[in-house]
Amino acid sequence: MAKNPQKIRIKDIAEMAGVSAGTVDRVLHGRGKVSPAALKAVEEVLNRVNYNPNIYLSSISIRKRIKIVFVTPHTQGSQYWQQIHEGFSKALNEYSVVDLTSEVYTYDQYDLYNCRTTYSKVLEAKPDAVVIGPTFKDETIRLTQTLDEEHIPYAYVDSMVEGTNPMAFYSAKQDSCGYLIAKLIRQTTPADSEYALFQAMRVGDESANNTIQRKIGFMEFFHQNRLGDKVHRLNFSPLDKAYNDKALADFFAAHPNVKGAAVLSSRGSIITDSLKRIGINHIKTICLDPTSDNVAAMMDGHLDFLVGQRPELQGFLAVETLLKNIICGGHPAVENYMPLDIITRENIDFYKEYVVQNSAVGGGGM
Amino acid sequence: MAKNPQKIRIKDIAEMAGVSAGTVDRVLHGRGKVSPAALKAVEEVLNRVNYNPNIYLSSISIRKRIKIVFVTPHTQGSQYWQQIHEGFSKALNEYSVVDLTSEVYTYDQYDLYNCRTTYSKVLEAKPDAVVIGPTFKDETIRLTQTLDEEHIPYAYVDSMVEGTNPMAFYSAKQDSCGYLIAKLIRQTTPADSEYALFQAMRVGDESANNTIQRKIGFMEFFHQNRLGDKVHRLNFSPLDKAYNDKALADFFAAHPNVKGAAVLSSRGSIITDSLKRIGINHIKTICLDPTSDNVAAMMDGHLDFLVGQRPELQGFLAVETLLKNIICGGHPAVENYMPLDIITRENIDFYKEYVVQNSAVGGGGM
DNA sequence: TACTTTTGTGTGTACGTCCACAAAGGTGTG
DNA sequence: CACACCTTTGTGGACGTACACACAAAAGTA
Numbered sequence: 001m002a003k004n005p006q007k008i009r010i011k012d013i014a015e016m017a018g019v020s021a022g023t024v025d026r027v028l029h030g031r032g033k034v035s036p037a038a039l040k041a042v043e044e045v046l047n048r049v050n051y052n053p054n055i056y057l058s059s060i061s062i063r064k065r066i067k068i069v070f071v072t073p074h075t076q077g078s079q080y081w082q083q084i085h086e087g088f089s090k091a092l093n094e095y096s097v098v099d100l101t102s103e104v105y106t107y108d109q110y111d112l113y114n115c116r117t118t119y120s121k122v123l124e125a126k127p128d129a130v131v132i133g134p135t136f137k138d139e140t141i142r143l144t145q146t147l148d149e150e151h152i153p154y155a156y157v158d159s160m161v162e163g164t165n166p167m168a169f170y171s172a173k174q175d176s177c178g179y180l181i182a183k184l185i186r187q188t189t190p191a192d193s194e195y196a197l198f199q200a201m202r203v204g205d206e207s208a209n210n211t212i213q214r215k216i217g218f219m220e221f222f223h224q225n226r227l228g229d230k231v232h233r234l235n236f237s238p239l240d241k242a243y244n245d246k247a248l249a250d251f252f253a254a255h256p257n258v259k260g261a262a263v264l265s266s267r268g269s270i271i272t273d274s275l276k277r278i279g280i281n282h283i284k285t286i287c288l289d290p291t292s293d294n295v296a297a298m299m300d301g302h303l304d305f306l307v308g309q310r311p312e313l314q315g316f317l318a319v320e321t322l323l324k325n326i327i328c329g330g331h332p333a334v335e336n337y338m339p340l341d342i343i344t345r346e347n348i349d350f351y352k353e354y355v356v357q358n359s360a361v362g363g364g365g366m
Numbered sequence: 367m368a369k370n371p372q373k374i375r376i377k378d379i380a381e382m383a384g385v386s387a388g389t390v391d392r393v394l395h396g397r398g399k400v401s402p403a404a405l406k407a408v409e410e411v412l413n414r415v416n417y418n419p420n421i422y423l424s425s426i427s428i429r430k431r432i433k434i435v436f437v438t439p440h441t442q443g444s445q446y447w448q449q450i451h452e453g454f455s456k457a458l459n460e461y462s463v464v465d466l467t468s469e470v471y472t473y474d475q476y477d478l479y480n481c482r483t484t485y486s487k488v489l490e491a492k493p494d495a496v497v498i499g500p501t502f503k504d505e506t507i508r509l510t511q512t513l514d515e516e517h518i519p520y521a522y523v524d525s526m527v528e529g530t531n532p533m534a535f536y537s538a539k540q541d542s543c544g545y546l547i548a549k550l551i552r553q554t555t556p557a558d559s560e561y562a563l564f565q566a567m568r569v570g571d572e573s574a575n576n577t578i579q580r581k582i583g584f585m586e587f588f589h590q591n592r593l594g595d596k597v598h599r600l601n602f603s604p605l606d607k608a609y610n611d612k613a614l615a616d617f618f619a620a621h622p623n624v625k626g627a628a629v630l631s632s633r634g635s636i637i638t639d640s641l642k643r644i645g646i647n648h649i650k651t652i653c654l655d656p657t658s659d660n661v662a663a664m665m666d667g668h669l670d671f672l673v674g675q676r677p678e679l680q681g682f683l684a685v686e687t688l689l690k691n692i693i694c695g696g697h698p699a700v701e702n703y704m705p706l707d708i709i710t711r712e713n714i715d716f717y718k719e720y721v722v723q724n725s726a727v728g729g730g731g732m
Numbered sequence: 733t734a735c736t737t738t739t740g741t742g743t744g745t746a747c748g749t750c751c752a753c754a755a756a757g758g759t760g761t762g
Numbered sequence: 763c764a765c766a767c768c769t770t771t772g773t774g775g776a777c778g779t780a781c782a783c784a785c786a787a788a789a790g791t792a
Binding site: 007052054056057060096097099176179180183184187188190191304337338339340341342343344345346347350351 | 373418420422423426462463465542545546549550553554556557670703704705706707708709710711712713716717
């Protein structure tokens with residue numbers, strides 16, 4: 001530690017390389033018009049010292065107004081996506097020194113055609129950068145092809161679309177998530193227990209692919225422990241309470257040894273509410289995301305565990321990465337997996353506010 | 367969202383108030399020499415708009431070199447304190463635009479006199495800001511009185527000393543931590559289990575007060591559930607393996623129903639190593655902090671849960687808060703409790719690198 | 733050889749903030 | 763009324779970065 005490792009400026013590099021600041025600038029920004037000799041001299045110095053320009057200083061000097069476009073499934077009714085958008089807002093706020101404009105487009109994740117028209121609006125908006133919450137693979141590939149052609153950087157939140165070249169993506173490892181849920185539910189129930197895997201009839205808040213990955217991880221745990229036959233599946237309705245009450249009552253009558261229940265989406269409170277109504281207690285229940293309904297159910301003592309995947313941080317980091325790239329250049333880490341937070345009644349206070357906790361140096365790796 | 371809420375500059379405020387930028391600057395920095403009329407006009411505008419200066423821009427303009435002094439227990443042999451110091455380094459790195467100097471002083475947390483002489487060195491260093499990892503209450507009160515007199519801001523990491531006026535403190539809620547550990551160990555063992563509470567003979571890595579608080583929270587859980595008599599205590603040695611092997615073998619012979627073990631410090635791997643040597647398996651074990659020993663024990667399958675308290679984030683935020691205050695002024699939140707992260711083999715990858723995850727907007731509240 | 737074009741280089745200005753200094757205004761005294 | 767003295771105010775430079783522009787040197791053309 002001790003004294004500050006002498007901050008090096010463009011001027012310093014220029015001096016060391018025996019050229020002017022303008023030449024160093026041209027090398028840094030790849031603006032050409034530099035003789036091979038000068039280029040070599042500057043690059044040698046750049047390799048020796050580690051120069052990192054400050055984004056805030058760069059951004060006040062930059063002339064351009066940056067337009068960033070967000071395109072995700074509708075946030076209406078999905079706290080998960082709402083939280084991702086919260087992260088967008090916080091990043092825009094954090095980087096308010098930069099002359100930023102933003103536009104938000106959301107689409108119906110069950111309607112391919114709606115997604116297609118929404119994606120076309122994204123292109124019409126002539127963005128400088130795009131954050132994508134993808135659902136339809138082929139449509140997204142088509143969108144990103146155009147973005148690639150026009151050299152518009154983009155980043156994903158929630159999940160990655162293979163076969164595309166994003167600046168970065170931010171998501172949780174969904175199979176690990178499923179595996180973790182299985183482990184937790186198993187660990188907190190007696191050895192001879194059986195288990196329920198509840199699935200919403202129509203996939204709720206997130207892309208179907210994520211739910212599938214979670215299920216793969218979930219079942220992997222049980223198969224590894226030769227408990228595959230202890231898991232019983234049941235579909236429930238995201239809306240029809242009467243249906244759920246009946247279905248769950250029948251289910252638990254048929255499977256009296258079921259002591260733990262997993263919902264591989266954020267809809268866990270629907271199950272616990274139903275269990276409460278039909279008077280079934282002491283079923284350990286676990287699902288995803290500290291949504292307000294889930295937080296309430298947990299404080300109520302009906303939900304035992306939640307697994308959080310930091311949606312807000314995903315949104316924040318996606319924006320930050322794109323901005324840093326546009327303003328300072330440089331290439332960040334492409335794959336970024338979020339921590340899977342295990343949330344119980346005892347530590348929920350720290351997670352329910354969805355606080356974006358500083359990427360600072362650790363994560364970004366610019 | 368849409369367009370950027372027009373960034374307001376000092377010049378804008380000056381125009382609105384009908385004065386020059388210099389006057390606004392004097393008001394902002396409380397440098398006096400402003401007529402009552404001008405003061406009122408500027409303050410009215412400042413109340414209307416929300417002006418937030420950028421720390422990076424301020425810091426390049428500021429003339430002063432800032433000296434920040436860190437004083438904590440020795441980091442030798444304590445990964446917890448090492449991680450806090452990691453956070454210091456990352457903050458210094460993040461704010462390398464600022465002309466910073468730092469000095470580190472560490473003291474023997476078992477030696478009051480050593481602490482006293484170390485504290486006096488802190489004052490001799492004439493710091494602009496101090497980060498304190500406190501152990502001895504009275505000594506710290508004395509130190510901070512001098513700091514208060516000289517208007518030197520300070521912040522605590524790890525714990526707070528009552529009766530002092532820090533800029534802020536960053537710590538985990540230790541009683542919640544103990545309570546959480548109790549809950550986890552209870553939830554993952556059969557209903558008729560008994561429990562072991564292992565304590566290092568000489569408190570290990572952190573202040574004794576923290577360990578006491580954890581024990582209070584731990585016992586509170588068991589008393590609330592009328593299980594106070596199910597907890598058996600045993601002391602172990604941080605160093606003497608042979609002693610531990612003998613003591614643990616005797617203990618488990620005497621208490622065959624003990625199925626869960628808690629260590630309310632980061633020394634859990636000492637217990638699991640000993641259990642491994644004497645051939646006792648299937649005791650659920652839980653302790654604090656993903657130190658490298660604990661991570662190894664967890665990957666090995668011998669430690670079941672760890673509770674993390676983000677030491678690195680504590681260090682990072684303490685420095686950030688002080689710097690923001692010195693450079694931009696403004697008053698941050700004083701009380702800042704870290705999340706208690708529940709760590710298992712399945713999610714340890716995300717926590718073991720002790721990544722500082724961006725405070726950004728959420729936490730700081732400047 | 734004179735002239736244009738191309739290529740490479742340095743200089744100057746702007747960004748928002750802080751702060752030193754100079755200018756302007758006001759008050760009181762000889 | 764002139765002068766010094768104090769209070770208040772405005773102006774201009776500096777920080778580090780980006781970029782436009784002007785200029786110099788080299789190369790090409792007539």
